[in-house]
Amino acid sequence: MNMSMQHTPVTAEVTRRTKETPSVFTLGLRLCDPELHRAYCFTPGQFNMLYLYGVGEIPISIVSDPDSNDELEHTIRVVGRVTRGFDALKVGDRIGLRGPFGRGWPLNEMRGKDVLLLTGGLGCAPLVSVINYIAERRAEFGRVAILQGVKHMDDLIWRERYAIWDALPDTQVLLAADVAGARWSWHVGLVTELIDQIAFDLTDTRVLLCGPEAMMLASVRKLCASGVAENHIWISMERNMQCALGQCGHCQFGAQFVCKNGPVFCYPQIREHLGVKGY
């Protein structure tokens, strides 16, 4: 990584802004310095600090393919001042970018193995990046199960992507909604209830989790009871991040700095505090 890009942003140009839902959009970015753009490399699960001029910086997961030299994609939900500002950007506008930061998904640990990707909530970007990664290199991995839970069926974004993934060889897609109506042909209930429907044995499966912590904790318990080894489970965490360098202290989770030691953790690293209110 270019070390100076860790501390001070570089200029990036908006190449695309795609509306995913009324409150979720994807920004395509290209670093204005062509040398920097060419040299930029990352792992799915890592994030950038994106800066809106005069307003501030926020951490956003990178969802594009790490081997593509096209734009860097960031899927963003509108929640605060910076994200509202990003939602108003036009193609050609300039923002700042620092990164990439943190530790991504353990791709080498997953290669050749069966993989379960389990997520809850609104289109979990850190996990989508690695699902796309696997889909592009399907032969490098064993059997794959993609489990997604949402509160309400209308919260499910990227429906067409689930159909594409479901059509891949040896790939199972299972969806759940707590609240569903007539147009929902999937499971009604919790995403953890879908674990029993996975078509392959879980004992040598690598598991990637992202979503609300209560859901992840319930999943870990059920998976471990189903024979998954604790150190085969990886979890993407979120906390307040301002420096992304492991120094400002906001993202601390027990002894872990989520921005530096995570955001992807192997479950035993965070077992002590996962699901404990206030950490």
Add this chain to the structure above:
Amino acid sequence: MRGFIPRNQLQLLISALSAAGYRCIGPQLQDGAIQYLELTDASQFPQGVTEQQSPGSYRISQSDSPRQFAWATGPQALKPYLFAADESLWQVQCDPQGDLHFNAATHVYKPLAVIGVRACDLAALRLQDAHFLREDQTDKAYAARRQDLFLVAVNCTHPAATCFCTSTGDGPNATPETENGDLVLDELDDGFIVQSLSSRGEKIAAGLPLTESTTAQHSSAEQQFKAACVAQTRGLPARDLRPLLNARLQHTRWQDIAQRCLSCGNCTSVCPTCFCYSEQDMPALDGAMSTHVRAWDSCFTQAHSYIHGITIRADTALRYRQWLTHKLAAWHDQYGRSGCVGCGRCISWCPVGIDITEEVAALAAAAQ
């Protein structure tokens, strides 16, 4: 090198440091507290000043003692000189076409010499060094200020009632083993035993008119040290409190503390090891430029744990528990020791007098 310098020649130390290119900082009485401020003359040291501290209280008193270092830690010492309370990280210019040009802040400082540093603050400095000068990530501003810092320790002979550095193993004396002082002084009534702890310290000491220190003087210093150890009544039950605290994360004592704690963040401001900071943009009024700054932050604020619409620590019990369990437990995993150096500042400067040693004792006494 070791020797004795009479009190009336202490000015020569300041002069030697100034001549070596240092800006000298030392303890002075200002606004009713001992503060570390720029000084040029030995008469600025707080002669005859002492203080009384207790939970939620810090009071200065004056005597006719000739001593200039007969007091315990004031609200701040080294931390603000290395980890600035606020500073710029980078600036960005926005040209009329909307293009952005980023520039990192530059860090050029005159070397600093601090006279009168306590052992607890040297220990705190080692902890701040561990955090800001990590092998994989060095904080440029901190590193620039730290690089040429010259430290003159003065062994503490007057611990306050709130002090517990013997319990944490960080005082009351600065020892050569700590490896981050340059000179250490023992204050006696008529002068100082000066000992060098580094080669830089050796050079400065060589320029002082030191006489050989006597056995009687060393014995006085030793007695002072013993008295300063015995005088401390507060303490923590163990150096490593991870098992004790992690077993009590759901204890009702946290709610009890929250009934008293104002969540004001005074403890984190005066703590010499607390390192949290927040970042913020300060746009210029004409819109052509914005400065990205950082400022000390506290885990006692609402914003500290905010994440896309959720506050992880919405109430005071969770914030106090975060502070205490980070300081006394998580720090061991992060930096190999407790984050507390026993300076007692968080006790004295808490507006409602919450005492970290009392809270830990109450948790320890309670069943899991």
